[in-house]
Amino acid sequence: REVRAEAQQYLDNLKGHPFPNSEKLYLTGSRDDLRVGMREIHLAPSVIGGDKDNPITRDNESIPVYDTAGPYSDAASELDVRKGLPPLRRDWVLERDDTEELPGVSSHFTQQRLADGGFDHLRFDHLPKPRRAKPGNNVSQLHYARAGIVTPEMEYVAIRENLGRDRVRNEILKKAHPGQNFGANLPEAITPEFVRDEIARGRAIIPANINHPEAEPMIIGRNFLVKVNANIGNSSVSSSIEEEVEKLVWSCRWGADTVMDLSTGRHIHETREWIIRNSPVPIGTVPIYQALEKVNGVAEDLTWEVFRDTLIEQAEQGVDYFTIHAGVLLRYVPMTANRVVGMVSRGGSIMAKWCLFHHKENFLYEHFEEICQICAQYDVSLSLGDGMRPGGIVDANDRAQFAELETLGELTKVAWQYDVQTIIEGPGHVPMHLVKINMEKQLADCMEAPFYTLGPQITDVAPGYDHFTSGIGAAMIGWYGCAMLCYVTPKEHLGLPDKQDVKEGLIAYKIAAHAADVAKGHPGAQIRDNALSLARFEFRWDDQFNLSLDPETAKAYHDATLPQESAKVA
């Protein structure tokens, strides 16, 4: 297929690709191998006097900004998707000396898959050996945090969250409105100890599977910058491994803080391997999707054993967080009967079907402690899925939705007993005035475990624009305290997103997340707004483009009506 060939070409020609007039900046921490990648946007000088021919100018300092692109935005990177990214965190994991390299993979499915030569042509060539906690050890960041240990990962995110703002000198850039944070705690400077403490309290997580050392540490919690997740993944009807790896790289470029691989096709295992080895951001999955493939799509045939093997398979590949729909209880399913849109969560529907058919309690709920035990051995974080989320604003905030949320709070307590890092997924479709109660109830019921919402979409009347209808709700709930926003693309409800859709979705959600940071009063968030406003006041057009979330589009729109170079510096 043509799209596939294009993707292959994109990957073959992949080079470190900085944004316009931007450079990679590494802020080094307490050890030489702790280098936090940022992006520095260089600006043009301001004209402060003189005349057209002999202007007197003043230099403008560069603006450091958060960068999710990892090596992909560094001109100095040597990139080869067949080899994967360098294992940034490997030494940190090894130094802790609480894990061991396994002689082989533990999952039966993976063993069979590797033995099957029919998949050789699809396989990633440099498969690392999986690691696991040594017997009796717990290797989660939550476990270390509770033991009072500040890991390099914690220090990394502390530096990263500070946005390099101690480098900024211009007082105008530092002007900021006091925020309204609804009880969030946003210190002037984030210290590694603050990070440790937030993780220890369960208020933040660093999704960091020991088998995904390529990922740059990032933190999800209400007292940090609001994060954005991008969903990618092929389906049985379309797209190839190449296309998904291309979408991964593309997602990181446009600001995805984490990426969920929601593949449902034939080569889920191999696709995921390529994605993880090439991802500088944490990767999440919904393991029930793959488990369902293993039972040929028949939900009733799902078993704990198949699911358990899938968890181990994915944990050893390096998946950083699992969405688990353990809150879809048998007794909650009938609560959706009076809904207009029923159940729309795929994972939730699968589990509801299973529960009703067997008239048994959800096996994810029944085996939740075993799930936690597996997660603790690899530091896979849990993302407790909202299988009962509403599928239309008409069904928002009903008893089914909130009953499940309460159960997710109970499960959070269980996960915390096992020192498993946990976040909670949220809706969905909620009108504006009902968004806040979702946040408040989640904070209360789940003891401030980070909230991770899909939108919410605040009206149903605009298919084709649901990145926007949901971006409004996302901005609001981010302001109220949501820690991570799962993007929605323009194709939501209509079809599968292509590359351009992924970008549109990400820009919409980066806007929402940033607007939330500004409204909460995250220190330093407003610097970029101020720098852009000042560039606008001084007619520094190129700086306006380069400071924007999408320099290419800003420049193209400008050039469409005023294409002359002179118009840009006028």
Add this chain to the structure above:
Amino acid sequence: REVRAEAQQYLDNLKGHPFPNSEKLYLTGSRDDLRVGMREIHLAPSVIGGDKDNPITRDNESIPVYDTAGPYSDAASELDVRKGLPPLRRDWVLERDDTEELPGVSSHFTQQRLADGGFDHLRFDHLPKPRRAKPGNNVSQLHYARAGIVTPEMEYVAIRENLGRDRVRNEILKKAHPGQNFGANLPEAITPEFVRDEIARGRAIIPANINHPEAEPMIIGRNFLVKVNANIGNSSVSSSIEEEVEKLVWSCRWGADTVMDLSTGRHIHETREWIIRNSPVPIGTVPIYQALEKVNGVAEDLTWEVFRDTLIEQAEQGVDYFTIHAGVLLRYVPMTANRVVGMVSRGGSIMAKWCLFHHKENFLYEHFEEICQICAQYDVSLSLGDGMRPGGIVDANDRAQFAELETLGELTKVAWQYDVQTIIEGPGHVPMHLVKINMEKQLADCMEAPFYTLGPQITDVAPGYDHFTSGIGAAMIGWYGCAMLCYVTPKEHLGLPDKQDVKEGLIAYKIAAHAADVAKGHPGAQIRDNALSLARFEFRWDDQFNLSLDPETAKAYHDATLPQESAKVA
């Protein structure tokens, strides 16, 4: 130019163009010539049993929705832009017998312009004779309302605001969350008397110049549906009359409730004539733009006499509301000195320049009562401009902005003494957490006169996406009580919008306005969401497209990945 030729072709081929599977529906009021145009979306039947070959179905009722497109969305319309639209309101104006047809135009500028054969080729051929209040009469809807008179215009908007929802039978469609309305008063059914009362209190306006009888009455006020304005207008560097008329028709199609003609080029007068004669929605202008053209762009040369003649010129053409920057007082101008972005309102900057140069008080403020007297003779509404609005979130809610707002409140009282309908313009660039105070202060300072805001844009980091950054703020302030949202297009801050940009801006703002209506709990607003959700639940794909704000885009996105007809009914 090519674009111009395309526009000409578009206009030559203009026919009544209903939306897919939609039909024009006219709801008749207390008199035969009071026919309120709505749009009715027909739906496919639901499959409730049987099998694939012999399905048992149940018909679905059609969904009536608000329609701003006037005759342009009626397949039965005979359209000819050279003749203009039928004068829907002419008889109502004549029956009141308080106006007179003038023998000729009163404006000196218009007289000279008409005498100049050089403009003949640009002129609209069927220029109506202007009307004006008979001496001693006040012909504003506010004047009638205060006298206890329910005009046909008031009855028209009452029917229109009810959205035809008494026709809806399906209880599922009528499900609605109780809203959160922050003190708005949203009755279950809007009566003509309620409309009259709201206008009498100054809480709503019907912009309805007696010289623009082609426009369909619509109402702007916090206790009614949130409205959207689209800005069009040529500039000295680009676009023709044809293109602007095309943009007008296009704007009405995509949901503009009013259109502002912000033209600044050479043929402002003629462009406006074509726009008004062909507009089914009220037209607003910023008269200072044209006044400035008349003094060759030199702000210091502006005089009250030139401005006054411009008001009369435009009032007799049929402009429905004037933006007047009468709140930019001499003593407020220095308050902007410490801003990062200074003054960004074009009208505000013109007046500030004039004030500083002459060191005199703003002549719009000094002559405000004469402005009101002119408006009362034609029923031109006033939109009190916010010349001090912030140009970056860093400058939001400063003393300059709020000082002007307080003055606008004083001017509102003056306008009301003359029975002139008045709305208040608002920002601009405001971070999310500072939006609400803008609404609260405006309601308090301006005694609930309708607020009409530009966005507000809630972050400055995304040029190219400012329809979205501002759409978020627009949705929020609409919920809080803003009556009309001035759209922003993706080209904002970068260049002049083309047709596609106008559509993008409008869709974003229709989403914001609708989401606000739902959140406020406007009765009937949620019907369309529910109908779409139900269509989604039942896999009625075509209904999902047709119920959406942009059926073409929804269908195209769907067909891009799942093009088979069968997939749409699966």
